[in-house]
Amino acid sequence: MTLLALWIPQLDQIFVIAAHWLLSYLPAALQPLGSAILSVAAIIVAFATLFALTTLLERKGLGRMQNRYGPNRVGPCGLFQPLADGVKSLTKEDIVPIRADRAVHFMAPILLVTACFLGYAVLPIGRNMVMVDMNAGVLFFFAVGSLMELAVFMAGWSSRSKYSLLGAMRAIAQMISYEVPLVLASIVVLMQAGSLSTVTIVNMQASYSGIWPHWFVFTPWGLAGFVLFMIAATAEANRSPFDLPEGESEIIAGYYTEYSGFKFALFFLGEYIGMFATSGLAITLFLGGWSAPFSFLAWVPSYFWFFAKLLTLIAVFIWVRGTLPRLRMDQLMNLAWQFMLPMTIFNVITAGIWHFMPGGPLRWLVCSTMVVAPCILFASGLKRKKKFQVRTYHFSQ
Amino acid sequence: MTASFILLAVLTVAGTAAAMSMRNAVHCVLALTLGLTSVAMLYLQLGAQFVGFTQILVYVGAVAILAVFAVMMTHNDKPMDLPDSHSAWIAGCIVAAAVFAVLARAIVSSAPTVQAQPQPAATVQQVGDALMHRFVLPLEIMGLLLTAALIGAVVIAMDRREEMK
Numbered sequence: 001m002t003l004l005a006l007w008i009p010q011l012d013q014i015f016v017i018a019a020h021w022l023l024s025y026l027p028a029a030l031q032p033l034g035s036a037i038l039s040v041a042a043i044i045v046a047f048a049t050l051f052a053l054t055t056l057l058e059r060k061g062l063g064r065m066q067n068r069y070g071p072n073r074v075g076p077c078g079l080f081q082p083l084a085d086g087v088k089s090l091t092k093e094d095i096v097p098i099r100a101d102r103a104v105h106f107m108a109p110i111l112l113v114t115a116c117f118l119g120y121a122v123l124p125i126g127r128n129m130v131m132v133d134m135n136a137g138v139l140f141f142f143a144v145g146s147l148m149e150l151a152v153f154m155a156g157w158s159s160r161s162k163y164s165l166l167g168a169m170r171a172i173a174q175m176i177s178y179e180v181p182l183v184l185a186s187i188v189v190l191m192q193a194g195s196l197s198t199v200t201i202v203n204m205q206a207s208y209s210g211i212w213p214h215w216f217v218f219t220p221w222g223l224a225g226f227v228l229f230m231i232a233a234t235a236e237a238n239r240s241p242f243d244l245p246e247g248e249s250e251i252i253a254g255y256y257t258e259y260s261g262f263k264f265a266l267f268f269l270g271e272y273i274g275m276f277a278t279s280g281l282a283i284t285l286f287l288g289g290w291s292a293p294f295s296f297l298a299w300v301p302s303y304f305w306f307f308a309k310l311l312t313l314i315a316v317f318i319w320v321r322g323t324l325p326r327l328r329m330d331q332l333m334n335l336a337w338q339f340m341l342p343m344t345i346f347n348v349i350t351a352g353i354w355h356f357m358p359g360g361p362l363r364w365l366v367c368s369t370m371v372v373a374p375c376i377l378f379a380s381g382l383k384r385k386k387k388f389q390v391r392t393y394h395f396s397q
Numbered sequence: 398m399t400a401s402f403i404l405l406a407v408l409t410v411a412g413t414a415a416a417m418s419m420r421n422a423v424h425c426v427l428a429l430t431l432g433l434t435s436v437a438m439l440y441l442q443l444g445a446q447f448v449g450f451t452q453i454l455v456y457v458g459a460v461a462i463l464a465v466f467a468v469m470m471t472h473n474d475k476p477m478d479l480p481d482s483h484s485a486w487i488a489g490c491i492v493a494a495a496v497f498a499v500l501a502r503a504i505v506s507s508a509p510t511v512q513a514q515p516q517p518a519a520t521v522q523q524v525g526d527a528l529m530h531r532f533v534l535p536l537e538i539m540g541l542l543l544t545a546a547l548i549g550a551v552v553i554a555m556d557r558r559e560e561m562k
Binding site: 104134135136139140142143144145146147149150153154157165169172176179195196 | 453
């Protein structure tokens, strides 16, 4: 028993200890550089592996939902399919259109993947496992995210193809529209935590009353903020039902139509890495980061909880993709400006009231009403002048 | 002067110079973005995290995208052939030299007071406190001004739509 009690904290910190052990072989002058390289390598390897795993999970999950098998030829249960895909994309011909702007065309995927990976610098993956603890961490995350829009534009414009340009225009319009609710939805947490540092935010949520954790999602404003944040994150990641920028049936693949081979794979990678990063931020802000869901499970290593929560959110993303049809452009914009934006602003007010009211059932009642009532109000505003009924389709339509 | 400062200074100057000299309007915007990002990095090197990240968020995330959209909407992304006029060059050089002289004089005359005490790195908390206590009135006026601009933009867009009908 004593041996177990000794080993559990060791297991929790095993990666930190291993990093210290490796760095002790370097001369003191090189240690900061070595530490940075080690962290970057660990993040790239871990999340690129997760990307490979997710592509398989997504195809399997969607296959199940659409009553088919999904990949099952390569390795046991199709487990080596991502490997085969990687080799395939590496060996394919890299085609650049004759009229394309070669330099910009080459830089776009690199900038996109770099911007997507930069966000991980401030995500606390486990206890003491964050690359940089900045006092403006959340701001850094959003600043880096805005680089992605530029990369998307570069890809769409430099290809000199109408599908690429249309896709890029759609993507940028969508990303700008949903960036506002994304930032406003996370502001409630920053108000409550009084800090922009991701480490401080997680530490504030890592305590328990009874067996229940103090995650921000277990408050009215936190729940509303989390749901709004995840909707905006889906739109930012260009995933179904917000996948207009790449809608295969209308504009082929949007801004990366003219990319092939490994550059195409980089766009694919960037998209998933960006999705993981935004989900990671949602976990950090609302779901308690690396902290365990119950106090009696706190002995499980902290990084396990982070990745468990991340995989759960990924499963939800896949589920939503298999369930919902694509939105139309006007529906997309109406949702952003007439529902998401006023809801997030109301949520900020709710969080302020929550902060200044004395704790008790009255506070829960007032704040829950302030979340539910605007939600019903704005949703009925969206529905206005539209009749919903069973549609009958004719050949001419 | 550290190596990182020299690198960032070179990037800033090269980016802004390319923004003025390139023929393709979209290339100019991209080069300008490089220059603005380098300026943000210079802020970060001075320990001003809030200003640095806000610079990226505003200039790369909003201003560059706006410029790029404007270029695309006006279909003006073809290389331009502007006639080189010497008088415009001379006037531009005189204005640039005058601005440089004023800035250089201001910096030189204020140098001793800055060097006297090392400035502590401003945290986001300090910036927030200053904005919400000491500078709350300017902040509110700016907010009002921006709201008015936003409403004005919406009104202009609405008029245009009615004309089209």
